[in-house]
Amino acid sequence: MSGPEAASTRRGRRSTSEDEVLLDRELADLPQELRWREWMLRVEAVIFASAEPVGRETLVRVVGKDCSIDLLINNLREELRGRPYEIVFVASGWQHRTHSRFAVPIRASQASTRRAAPALSDFEAMVLMAIAYFQPITRGDLSKIFGREISRDTIASLRNANFLASGPRSPTPGAPYTYVTTKQFLTAFGMDTLRELPDIEALEDAGLLSRKTVAAEATEPATEGEEE
Known part of the structure; x- marks a missing residue:
């Protein structure tokens, strides 16, 4: 690989590395309540953006070392009560899923959906x-x-x-x-x-x-x- 494509790849790797270095995981300057809230938002954002179930090691990269992932996920699940979607644990990771009772209206909408499982006979x-x-x-x-x-x-x-x-x-x-x-x-x-x-x-x-x-x-x- 050479030329502009190689330069772009190097910039992408450098950007990812810089993000990891600059990310404040501990958030020690924030009050405990705001710190926990920020961790919740980060974890939900990562799970929402991921095309696959997100494992524990991945989530640890965006929160403090003393943060309880399980307790944080439980808090997120509580917040999603009454919503048409939830966070579930599948294939050794967490993933956003719509509740099964909404499958019919989703199909009827003919909207393009993410992670749609192939239809089997x-x-x-x-x-x-x-x-x-x-x-x-x-x-x-x-x-x-x-x-x-x-x-x-x-x-x-x-x-x-x-x-x-x-x-x-x-x-x-x-x-x-x-x-x-x-x-x-x-x-x-x-x-x-x-x-x-x-x-x-x-x-x-x-x-x-x-x-x-x-x-x-x-x-x-x-x-x-x-x-x-």
């Missing part, structure tokens, strides 16, 4: 759910769960939505690829960790998923052409 959603529970899992084992071939197009659709990533190769014959869910999956479905998935026993009782099918058939040779 019912079958794609079911495949994604199976991957979430049984990951890392191969396409062949997914096909056994559903009793039909899971096409590469289905996997590609979920990958394009940034819900899936490649996992380790399976130790079964042929060493096929496995798939795992991503941080974006947690964010889109409002979860902090996979432990928040619904109880799998209830899904098995409903006949939607079967761990026995996977356990019994996972050691069979990989389906021809499964490797991607």
Whole structure:
């Protein structure tokens, strides 16, 4: 990189570094009440501006070292009571979210929205759910769960939505690829960790998923052409 573009990049890096140095995090010259208020506004601004959930380490960069992030977030949540949006903890970070009951009027407005999750077909959603529970899992084992071939197009659709990533190769014959869910999956479905998935026993009782099918058939040779 050279010329004006390189100069612009250097200026951008220098500006970011200068901001970090000049930012008064402690605000020791302010009364306690005003200091806390400024910290609240900073944290809310960072969360609002971010396209992804904001982690604790990121927020610590803009507040004093003795500031309680959890207490500050709780105060912000109290202030947002009665508003159509809230601050939620998903995928190991905080994010602004509109309440689900406003989803219909938002869609009806046809306004361009931020962080809109890609629309999935019912079958794609079911495949994604199976991957979430049984990951890392191969396409062949997914096909056994559903009793039909899971096409590469289905996997590609979920990958394009940034819900899936490649996992380790399976130790079964042929060493096929496995798939795992991503941080974006947690964010889109409002979860902090996979432990928040619904109880799998209830899904098995409903006949939607079967761990026995996977356990019994996972050691069979990989389906021809499964490797991607």
